[in-house]
Amino acid sequence: MCPMFRWFAALVLLVLVAPAGAPAIAGTTTWTWPGPSPCNTTLQACINHASSGEVVEIASNGPIAETIEISGKSLNLRPASGFSPVFAGASSNDAIDIFGGAALVGIVIQGMTIRDGSITAYQGGSAPFYATIQGNVIEADGLDANRTAIAVRPFGSSPTGEMHFTVIDNAINLGFLQGDDIAAIGVEDLSGPTTGVIAGNAILGGGTWSTLGAIRLRNSGGSAEVDIHHNRIAASGYNGGVVLVQDDATGTLDARVVNNLVTGTIDIMGPQPGAISLLASAGSLHADVLGNTLAGNDTGFIATASAGASLTGTLANTLIADNSVRGVVIGTSIAGGFINNHNLVFGNGANTFTPGSGTVQADPLFAGPGDFRPRGNSPVRDAGNTALAAGIGTDLDGAPRVSGAAVDIGAWEIGDVIFANGFDA
Numbered sequence: 001m002c003p004m005f006r007w008f009a010a011l012v013l014l015v016l017v018a019p020a021g022a023p024a025i026a027g028t029t030t031w032t033w034p035g036p037s038p039c040n041t042t043l044q045a046c047i048n049h050a051s052s053g054e055v056v057e058i059a060s061n062g063p064i065a066e067t068i069e070i071s072g073k074s075l076n077l078r079p080a081s082g083f084s085p086v087f088a089g090a091s092s093n094d095a096i097d098i099f100g101g102a103a104l105v106g107i108v109i110q111g112m113t114i115r116d117g118s119i120t121a122y123q124g125g126s127a128p129f130y131a132t133i134q135g136n137v138i139e140a141d142g143l144d145a146n147r148t149a150i151a152v153r154p155f156g157s158s159p160t161g162e163m164h165f166t167v168i169d170n171a172i173n174l175g176f177l178q179g180d181d182i183a184a185i186g187v188e189d190l191s192g193p194t195t196g197v198i199a200g201n202a203i204l205g206g207g208t209w210s211t212l213g214a215i216r217l218r219n220s221g222g223s224a225e226v227d228i229h230h231n232r233i234a235a236s237g238y239n240g241g242v243v244l245v246q247d248d249a250t251g252t253l254d255a256r257v258v259n260n261l262v263t264g265t266i267d268i269m270g271p272q273p274g275a276i277s278l279l280a281s282a283g284s285l286h287a288d289v290l291g292n293t294l295a296g297n298d299t300g301f302i303a304t305a306s307a308g309a310s311l312t313g314t315l316a317n318t319l320i321a322d323n324s325v326r327g328v329v330i331g332t333s334i335a336g337g338f339i340n341n342h343n344l345v346f347g348n349g350a351n352t353f354t355p356g357s358g359t360v361q362a363d364p365l366f367a368g369p370g371d372f373r374p375r376g377n378s379p380v381r382d383a384g385n386t387a388l389a390a391g392i393g394t395d396l397d398g399a400p401r402v403s404g405a406a407v408d409i410g411a412w413e414i415g416d417v418i419f420a421n422g423f424d425a
Contacts, residue, residue: 030055032080044068050075052105058085063115065089071099071124076108088115093147095119100129100161113137118148121165123190124155128162135169143176143207148186148216152196160192169200176207176237183212184238187226194224199231206235209268213243213277217255220248221283229258230396233275236264240273241297246285246309255287259396259411261372267298267325274299275323280309287313290388291401293411295364295372297323300348303338304331312337317384319344319374319410321364327351342385344409358385360409373412380409 031050033039039046043058043066050056052073058064059080067090070077077096079085087095095117098107102125109119114136121131131152138149149172152165165187172184184203187196203214214233217226233241241262246253262275272279275294278287285305294300300323305311311334320327320343327348330338335354342358345351355361365378374380384407392401396411403415 030057032057032059034060042066047075047077059083060085062086063088067092067094068096069099070097070107072101072103072105074106077110077112078108079111084113085111086113086115087117090117093117093145097122098131099124099155100127100131100159100163101125102127104128106130106132108132108134109136110134111136113139114149116140118151120148120151120153122153122155123159123161123163123192125159126161128164130164132166133168133170134166137171137173139173139205141175143174143182144180146181147174148183148212149174150185152187152190154188154190158191162192163190163194163196165194165196167196167198167201171202171204173205174207174235175205176210178208178210178237180210181212182210183216184214184233184235185216186212187217189218189220190224191220191222194219194222194226196224196226198226198228201231203231203233203235206237206264209237209239209266211239211269213240213273214238214262214265215242217243217253218245218247219251219253219283221250223252225254227256227258229256229260230394231260232396233260233262234264236266238265239268239270240277240299241265241275241294243273243277244285244287245279245281246283247279247281249282249308251283253283253285255285257287257289258291258392259394260292261396261411262292262294263296263372265297272299272302272304272329274302274326274329276301278303278311278313280305280311282306282309284310285313286311289313289315289318291317291384291392291395291407291409291411293319293372293396294323295319295321295366299323299326300328302326302329303334304329305334307333310337314338314388315340316342316388317407317409319364319372319380320348321345322347323349325349328353342383342388342409344380344383358383364410372410374408374410374414376414378414381414382406382408384409
């Protein structure tokens with residue numbers, strides 16, 4: 001993955017400042033709804049009146065029974081101080097839809113609660129589109145219909161514009177029944193160049209089963225670079241956790257999957273669900289999978305490629321334990337170009353791979369039922385490949401990523417252990 005993209009990902013996560021070339025998305029004018037005209041009727045009317053680069057603040061807790069669209073201009077939609085807006089009761093499931101088009105646009109959606117609805121960013125044109133979806137709560141109960149809580153998709157006939165998305169610090173809690181296409185975060189079929197960050201999201205809830213993974217990224221003929229890190233997927237019934245698919249011979253997908261927890265996912269349908277799943281059915285997929293904890297799923301990690309497709313990358317510093325059906329599967333056709341080392345693999349169903357250097361096969365000694373942090377005497381301590389942790393500043397809880405002689409395996413660093421006598425371990 002290119003150094004410029006690394007800079008972009010780090011910058012938006014720290015300060016939510018768009019990279020060079022992005023439009024201004026926090027101008028000097030702020031409109032408040034409900035408020036004086038033109039913000040004294042509907043929220044949509046207030047949004048329509050705002051000029052590009054301005055802010056619309058919501059001074060209501062709701063419920064707001066509207067379906068909102070923002071198209072053709074840059075805008076920041078956020079709560080006014082002291083308010084926590086709730087969208088509920090609209091006739092459409094699409095609570096907030098935002099669109100790219102023929103002119104460069106940047107839109108920020110932050111601090112909203114969406115009940116029984118979704119937020120969707122559509123690239124619908126030829127100009128770059130910068131979409132930030134941050135700090136929202138999306139919740140539903142008893143879902144029995146297709147739904148993606150946060151989606152990034154094309155709109156119309158093969159839009160060619162660049163797509164730059166940031167989906168961070170959202171809480172997604174979908175309760176579902178069974179048999180429908182339900183996902184927490186989905187990125188699909190963008191034909192233009194794409195960069196994205198999916199980080200710091202908490203995916204909870206779940207249900208009997210869905211046909212889709214919790215975080216799903218499917219790339220076709222475009223070129224995509226995506227960082228997926230510091231997410232917590234602890235929801236039952238999703239058909240996999242982080243599912244990456246490259247399925248067009250002209251497309252390339254470059255991904256980095258770091259410091260995620262995935263637990264509770266199951267194998268329902270499709271070629272290869274898994275807590276982390278990499279599938280190149282056509283084209284080129286490269287993925288570095290580093291420092292994750294994959295425990296208590298049906299399948300832990302799986303990576304395969306079809307004939308004619310390319311899948312390369314690394315699985316390292318990852319804890320894969322207590323996955324009942326399969327632990328680690330690395331297809332024989334990619335074994336030469338997909339490296340694995342310094343992982344802990346224990347208590348799983350069938351494994352299909354040749355363990356690389358530094359592989360640990362021992363009980364990870366989790367803190368307790370449902371708590372996948374390792375104890376102080378866990379064999380993951382100082383057992384990782386520190387060189388591969390370069391640039392990863394913190395673990396899943398925000399503690400320093402390297403504490404001790406080497407990085408720890410899994411999504412958490414153990415840190416200093418203090419015994420009763422007051423001495424460090």
